Each structure stands twice: as structure tokens, then as C-alpha cells.
Amino acid sequence: MNWTLEVVIVPVSDVDRAKAFYADRLGFAVDHDTVIDDDARIVQLTPPGSGCSIVIGKGVVPEMPPGSLKGLQLVVPDLRKARAELVERGVEVSEIQVVGENPRPVPDPLDNVGFIHFADPDDNAWAVQQISERA
Template sequence: MQWTLEVVQVPVSDVERAKAFYADRVGFTVDLDVASDAEHRFVQLTPPGSGCSIQLSTGYHDDLVPGSLRGLVLVVPDVHAAHAHLAAGGVATSGVVVSEDGETFRPAREGDALDNVGFVHFADPDGNRWSVQQISSRAGVTHDLTVTRLLEAPVEQAWKAWTEPEYVMRWWGPTGFTSPLAELDVREGGTSLVCMRAPAEYGGQDMYNTWTYRTVVPHERLEFALDFTDADRAPLDDASIPPGVPRAVRHVVTLRPVDGGRTELTVQEFGYGTAEARDVSRAGLEQCLDKMESLFRDGWAPPAG
């Protein structure tokens, strides 16, 4: 007989606050949010790739003490990427730590072998404690990337680089490429269409992507899936997508104000099947962000009217 663990109850004092933490900051997917009346509500969320979900509830398990849960473990193939993801979501963590005896932890050092012994610890707003453990051999490894830039613009203006067509068309595409079109629908559940045009020496063809938004927090955070399409938004066949690149590339964009009216921009991409595919994407992203940096450094603004 096969037994599968499907749901773990996480006791919280404020379901709405906890839902925002796990969905918006940690990145769990909201499966259900059901309220039968004013006193009874449960929210089910699932960590990406997990076969087990968590439930947050009020009115159902009043004997559970909020914040009392310990020993929850998430497994990831790359604990450094997990740490970067949590940090970008504003989650306070232990940093990447190593346990050599199963009881005590020290900060990870460059060159440490992290499989099975590398962790990141964090807690939710009620104090329920989680550990993130690196075990890369249990499942296929994915290769993720994180790029951070300092923009010479306040967050309100930096937000426009991702949400207004005139800005997107100035930076979308690597060096030598142009962007003749950006049809933006920046809202949760909305889908934008963007186009990059190759230079003549590379064939001059137009390449289209859609960005479908899961999270939109103005001036703070965007989460979207980038897919490969034609001009009519029809998905390309899988054979047209470069090897090692997922069907839909999950992106997380965060903006943080810093001194001097500037903005720290962090862009994360997830799910590449090979290091080579990740590195090609990183190179393209770096060149796009070079153009974005220049945009604000040079004080560009869209034409009036």
C-alpha cells in the first residue's frame, strides 16, 4: 500500500498575514482560499515542485498554538539560490549555514560541500520554523540565476522600466537588439507581449515573449512567467525553445529604495536545465540591464504627449 503525505497544518494567528508571507515573500502557490462563514476560513498553499501542501486556517484547529511548529524542512537542489530567493522576498534568514554534526551550525564557507549538510533557516511571522536543506541528488538539478543592479532612479521611476511600454522598448533585448513592441497588461493574471528584433547581421528576425504575472506589488515586486510565442501570442513548439530552457521561465523582480534616491534592482530567473542555458540567459540579462542602467544614468524620459 502506498501512503502519501498531502497536507501539513501550520498554526497561525492571522491567516491573511500568513498567506501574504508564504505566497508573496516565500513564493508558495495559493491553491485554495475558502471561507464558509466569518469564523471559518482555510488557505492551502504548495511549495513549487512539492507533493505536500500546507494549510492555514481559522475556526478549525483552535487547539493548535500559533507559532508552535518546528522541524519543517524544504529540500532544494541549490541552497545558495534558495537563500537569494528568500532574501529577495524580504524574508529574514540565518544565511547559508552548514551542520557537520547534525546539531550545531556554522556559516558556509567558499568551497564547502553543501549536499545534505547545507541549510537556510527562517520563520514565519508567528514563529513557525522552517529549514531549507540542499539535496541535489534526489531530483533533477535546476540552475537559477540572480542579478542585482543599482539604478540611478527612485523606485517610482524604476518601476516604469517594467510597466510602461516606452521604457521597456528602450532596454528589452541584449546589445545590438531593439524592441519594436511592448503591449503591457501589468496586473495579477494579466499577460504582456514583448518583442526583440535581432540586428541585421544576425538575421533581423523578430522574437516574441509573453510575461504572465502571478504577483504585482507596485514599486516593490513583480513575479511572472516568460514564455516563447509568435506575434499572435501562440506558444512556439518545444523544439523551437533552446535546449535547457524551460517552457516558461519564472522571473522575480524586486525593487528596494536606497540612499540618494536610487533603487536596488534584483532579477531572478528559475528552472534552467543546464548550466550552459543559465549562463547564456545571464549574459543576455546582463546586457539588457546595462541598457536599463544607461537609461536612468543618462536621464532619459519618454517624449511628452
């Protein structure tokens, strides 16, 4: 039986501001934006190529303090290109960092060990790792 992670709740203080950040700055697709009533709204967004989405909202998502989610990780095949794209879109992103040593010889020294980091407007923290091919 497969167990797939399909949705992660991201706690935010301002749904419209967060939606704009994830859609306009990061390029996530807006899957749906459902207003249930004045106190309840769900917005689902999906990173390009991902099978897992994030949900932001109010009134119907578990209560977590905005900015309390740390360590979400995206994976890209080209970290240099991903960083350049984020910078071009106005995202404050770290320089490329190499964490550890590569477990096997690879054509690009960033594979498996190259990371960048950024945060959303509420300070939910994200990492981006380069993996261009799987073992």
C-alpha cells in the same frame, strides 16, 4: 501501499498575514482560500514542486498555539540560489550552515549537509536543506 504526506497544518494568528507571507514572500501557490462562514476559513498553499501542501486557517483546523510548529523542512537543489531568492523577497533568513559531514563524495560540499533557517510571522520555524541528487 504508498503512504504520502500531503498536508501539514501550520498554526497562525492572522490568516491574511500568513497567506501573504507564504504566497508573496515564499512563492507558495495558493491552491484555495475557502471562507465557510465568519468563523471558519481554510487556505491551502503549496511550495513550488512539492507534493505536500500547508493549510492555514481558523475555525476548522486543529487548535494549536500560533508559532508552535518547529522543524518543518523544505529541500532544494541549490541552497545558495534559494537563500538569495528569499533575501530578495524580504525574508529574514539565516546564513548557510553546514551540519555534520557529507556521507559520500558529492560535487557540491553543501549537498546533504547545507541548511538555512527562517520563521514565518508567527515564529513557526522552517529549515531548508540542499539535496541536488539522491543516493
